[in-house]
Amino acid sequence: MAVKVIIPTPLRAYAGKQESVEVQAATVAEALTSLTSRFGELKKHLFAEDGRLRSFVNVYVNDEDIRYLQKDQTRVREGDTISIMPSIAGGSRG
Amino acid sequence: MSGKLLKISADLVSRIHAHGVETYPYECCGALLGRDDEASREVRDLLPLANRRDDSPRNRFEVTADDVLLAEKTAREKRLDLVGWYHSHPDHPARPSEYDREHAWPWYSYIIVSVQEREPRDTTSWRLRDDRSGYDSEAIESPALSATS
Numbered sequence: 001m002a003v004k005v006i007i008p009t010p011l012r013a014y015a016g017k018q019e020s021v022e023v024q025a026a027t028v029a030e031a032l033t034s035l036t037s038r039f040g041e042l043k044k045h046l047f048a049e050d051g052r053l054r055s056f057v058n059v060y061v062n063d064e065d066i067r068y069l070q071k072d073q074t075r076v077r078e079g080d081t082i083s084i085m086p087s088i089a090g091g092s093r094g
Numbered sequence: 095m096s097g098k099l100l101k102i103s104a105d106l107v108s109r110i111h112a113h114g115v116e117t118y119p120y121e122c123c124g125a126l127l128g129r130d131d132e133a134s135r136e137v138r139d140l141l142p143l144a145n146r147r148d149d150s151p152r153n154r155f156e157v158t159a160d161d162v163l164l165a166e167k168t169a170r171e172k173r174l175d176l177v178g179w180y181h182s183h184p185d186h187p188a189r190p191s192e193y194d195r196e197h198a199w200p201w202y203s204y205i206i207v208s209v210q211e212r213e214p215r216d217t218t219s220w221r222l223r224d225d226r227s228g229y230d231s232e233a234i235e236s237p238a239l240s241a242t243s
Contacts, residue, residue, distance in 0.1 A: 009175065010201035014224075044226055045199055056197045058159040065159075085162055088179050090194035090204070091121060091147075091154035092186035 001026060001078040005035050008084050014041035028059060029072035031082055046084070058085045100203050100219045101136040104238035111214035113142050114182035114207045120151035125165035126178040126203060135177055135203060141165050154193070155181045178203030178219075185209070188216040190229045198222045203232055 002022050007015045015021055016039065023038075025031035032053075036043040048054050059066045060083040066074045076082065113122040125141040143161050147154040157165075157179065169176045179202060183189075188208035190198075198204060200222045208215045217239055220229040 008199075010199040013201065041224070054197075085159045086199055087159045087162060088123070088157035089147075089155065089197040090181055090191070091150075092183035092191055093153040093193065 001076060001080075003031055003076045003078070003080045003082055005031060006081060006083045008086065010086075011042060011045055011084070014045065015039045025076055027072065028061060028066055028074045028076060028082060031076060032059070032072070056087045056089050058087060059083070060085065098221075098232060099134045100205075100232050100234050101134060102205075102234060102236045102238075103137075104236060106137055106140055107217060107236050107238035109140055109142075110180050110205065110207055110217070111209075113180075114184075114209040114214055115212055117145065117151075117182065118209050118212050119184045121145055121147075121153070121155040121182050121184060123155040123157055123179065123181040125157075125162075125168070125176055126180060126205065127165070127169045127172060127174040128177045130175055130177050137177065137203075138174055139172060140180070141168050152184060153186070178205065180205035180207065182207050182209050185211065188218040190220050195222065195226070195228065198229075200224055200226075204229070205234075 003025055004020050004022055006020045023031050023034040025034055046057055061074055061080055123145050124143050126137045127139040128137040143157050145151050146156040146158050166176050183206055188206040204220045207217045219232040219234050221232050222229055
């Protein structure tokens with residue numbers, strides 16, 4: 001199924017400067033794998049070394065947070081839109 | 095240095111300082127709204143936000159994804175871009191921590207103000223490197239920081 005992945009502004013430089021990328025996928029996991037195999041530089045900004053999504057990276061399917069769906073196994077349908085949104089965190093102590 | 099220059103007015107720098115003093119000894123945080131082009135980046139407005147880390151606000155801050163969406167919407171309404179974030183380090187140097195690095199993306203400007211005993215001190219800006227290995231310091235051009243930029 002063709003789904004659209006919206007690329008957040010800070011990561012567009014690693015996705016051919018595109019605002020969105022169309023991928024073929026049946027789940028969110030497949031969509032993100034397809035995206036990062038096409039644009040390898042994106043991978044380290046979305047996934048930690050253990051292969052999990054970084055804790056501050058949020059993924060939505062048609063504005064629904066996948067944490068409240070089936071996480072990365074959330075199924076996607078033709079024409080769905082996947083958005084990637086950071087939460088911003090930091091602090092003074094290592 | 096990241097090679098780019100971050101321009102910001104004295105008024106906006108004072109507003110970041112005032113926010114850091116107001117929330118002291120807790121960390122403050124907010125969004126930087128502005129314009130970005132090949133040569134430079136200019137902060138034109140701020141969106142102060144609530145620090146959502148109720149459990150350890152003295153040395154942590156968090157802006158939720160909902161607040162990030164709000165910041166993007168606010169920027170669009172003002173015909174600006176969301177170009178970065180600011181936060182304070184109460185009684186701690188204005189340098190990014192390892193925790194900052196793990197929770198950052200490249201491209202954004204991250205302004206840090208050190209607030210020592212309720213007094214704003216150093217103000218710095220940083221960009222995460224492409225390979226996530228660390229930050230590069232970003233030069234700030236501001237009349238308010240002519241001695242430190």
